[in-house]
Amino acid sequence: MEETTEERKKRFRQMSQNALSLDIAFIGVANGLFPAIQEANSLKAEDLSSRTGMDRDYLVRWLDAAYAFGYLEESSPGCFHLSPDGEAMCPDMPDTLMPVAVGAVLSAHMAERAAGCMRTGERPGEVVLGERKSILPWFGSMIEANFAPLFSGQILPKLSIFGEVDARSGRVVDLGCGNGWYLLSLAKRFPCLKGVGLDGFGENIRQASEKSKREGFGDRIRFVEGDIRHYPLEEPVDVFVMNRALHHVWSDRETVFSFFRKHLSSQGAVVIWEPAWPESREDLRDPVRRPLAFQGLSEHVQGNRLLSPREIVEAFSEIGFSSTILSFANGNESVVVARPGK
Ligand SMILES: C[S@@+](CC[C@H](N)C(=O)[O-])C[C@H]1O[C@@H](n2cnc3c(N)ncnc32)[C@H](O)[C@@H]1O
Numbered sequence: 550m551e552e553t554t555e556e557r558k559k560r561f562r563q564m565s566q567n568a569l570s571l572d573i574a575f576i577g578v579a580n581g582l583f584p585a586i587q588e589a590n591s592l593k594a595e596d597l598s599s600r601t602g603m604d605r606d607y608l609v610r611w612l613d614a615a616y617a618f619g620y621l622e623e624s625s626p627g628c629f630h631l632s633p634d635g636e637a638m639c640p641d642m643p644d645t646l647m648p649v650a651v652g653a654v655l656s657a658h659m660a661e662r663a664a665g666c667m668r669t670g671e672r673p674g675e676v677v678l679g680e681r682k683s684i685l686p687w688f689g690s691m692i693e694a695n696f697a698p699l700f701s702g703q704i705l706p707k708l709s710i711f712g713e714v715d716a717r718s719g720r721v722v723d724l725g726c727g728n729g730w731y732l733l734s735l736a737k738r739f740p741c742l743k744g745v746g747l748d749g750f751g752e753n754i755r756q757a758s759e760k761s762k763r764e765g766f767g768d769r770i771r772f773v774e775g776d777i778r779h780y781p782l783e784e785p786v787d788v789f790v791m792n793r794a795l796h797h798v799w800s801d802r803e804t805v806f807s808f809f810r811k812h813l814s815s816q817g818a819v820v821i822w823e824p825a826w827p828e829s830r831e832d833l834r835d836p837v838r839r840p841l842a843f844q845g846l847s848e849h850v851q852g853n854r855l856l857s858p859r860e861i862v863e864a865f866s867e868i869g870f871s872s873t874i875l876s877f878a879n880g881n882e883s884v885v886v887a888r889p890g891k
Contacts, residue, residue, distance in 0.1 A: 570618045571653035574638050576611055577620065578650050579683040583631065583638045586621070591630040640690060644698070648691040655684050655691075659847040666850060674852045675797070689728025689753055692793070696882075697730055703877055704884055705738070710788055710818045715739035719787030719814075723747065724777045724805075725794025729757025729770070732790075736766045746772040747780050778804045785814035792822040795861065796853050802864055810868045810889075818888045819865070825876065825883035826855040837879045858883040 552560070577583045585600045586592060594612055598605040612629055615621045620635035631639075637646040655678075662677050679685050705711070714721060718741040723732045726746030735742055748754055757772040773780075777791075777798050789809055798805050809819050824841055827833060833842040845855050862872045865887040872887040 568653065568657075571650050572657075573611070573614045573618050574620060574646075574650035575654040577615060577635075578638055578640065578647050579687065582608075582611065582615075583620075583635055584641065586629065586631050587636065587639050591624040591628055593628050640694070645694050647687075648694040651684065651687045651691040652695075655681075655688075656843060656847070658684065659850060662850050663846050672850060672852045677850055685752065689730070689756055692727055693730035696792075697734060699877060699882065700731065701734060701738075704822070704875070705734075707875055708820060708884070708886065710820065710886065711735055711739055711742065713816075714787040715742045717787070718743065719817075720744065720784070721788045721790060722780075722782070722786045724780070724789060724791045725749075725797060726757060726772065727753050727792070727794075729753070729760055729772055731792055732770050733757075733760060733764060733766060736761075736770050737764075742769070744770045746770070747775050747777060748772070749774065749776055778808070780808075782812045785817070786812050787814050787817045789813060789817075789819045790822075791819075793824065795821050795823055796848065796856050797851075799854060799856060800852075806864055806868045809870075809887075813889060815889060818886055819870070821861055821885045821887070823856055823858070823861065823883060823885075825881060826857045827880070828857055828859065832880075835879075837881060841881060858885055861885045862887075 580603055581601055582597065582603070585597060589596060589600065592600070594605050594608040597603070597608050597612070612621065615635070616623060616629060619632055620638065621629040622632050624630050634646075636642060637644070638650060639645060640647040658681050659677065662673070662680075666672065678688060711721070721732065721735060721742060721744040723729075723744065723746040726732060726748045729746050732744040732746045736744060746754075746757055748757070751774050754772045754774045761767050761770045761772060777794065778801055789812075795805070813819065824844060826841065826845065827838060832838055841855070848855055858874045858876075862874060862885060865872045865885070869891065870887040870889055871891055872885050875884040875886065876882070877884070
């Protein structure tokens, strides 16, 4: 039966409420409100203000809204504790929902930029990610929380190369390493493996270096600020990894792929993880792929384009490497493992 106008209005209002709910959650995430309430167990606006340094009057309004959207329960008049949804917004909780809230507000920002740039065709580049001061520090942990469980649970068990490299105390270079989570999880799993992470964004390198030191990997895993395309390497590399970074430098792929060919050891491999742009437009309609369609637009604002696994394999073939495509998350994520030789 066809949907009535009233039913359609109701459906859209529900979507709008869902967006508002994530907006409220983002405010709590960005200002450390959820962990502060969790730590106190139960508190009032004044206590939350002294714990977080935030303005009391803003907090009064945020507490009302977070209560309305079910992130908080009222313990006694004006005194709140976290509901299960509020607990799930604490960034350090296992399976945290923090990246959903951060991603929602980042998407709104990207939508606004796309709307403004469309007339002129301007593509401001990756600077757009740094335009919102409250989102910027969350970028690395958002990606980590979104993808680290998939990596350790499903991807890593399929990648034998890291065990091989560990056995010969070899070296992994992560190009576009973000906050360093990938290299650090390899270091935890493989005790002899050494690694260098390179990223062009100073805040990422600061967070990654701090984490490496804090977790006791400072002697094996280093992070360096620099451009993927001009990284001076003295010794051959056993594994190059690039996670969600190749599409950022695809317009300069000749430089990047000849860099792989020049610096990879003969026993080595390149492991590329990218969102998998589908070959057919119809696939984007699948609800699990819709976020990819939005990302396609958001990457365009940043001067990038998402890649199909086939394009990556072809680029490797041009430098004489053979590749295997591994597919994850209902085909949304692909890992291409390439080695020298046909
Ligand atoms: C989507 S993020 C992925 C980060 C990380 N690999 C991860 O999985 O969390 C892409 C990263 O590539 C970095 N990047 C993009 N172009 C770069 C370039 N030319 N040189 C160095 N880093 C670059 C960005 O700073 C960003 O951290």
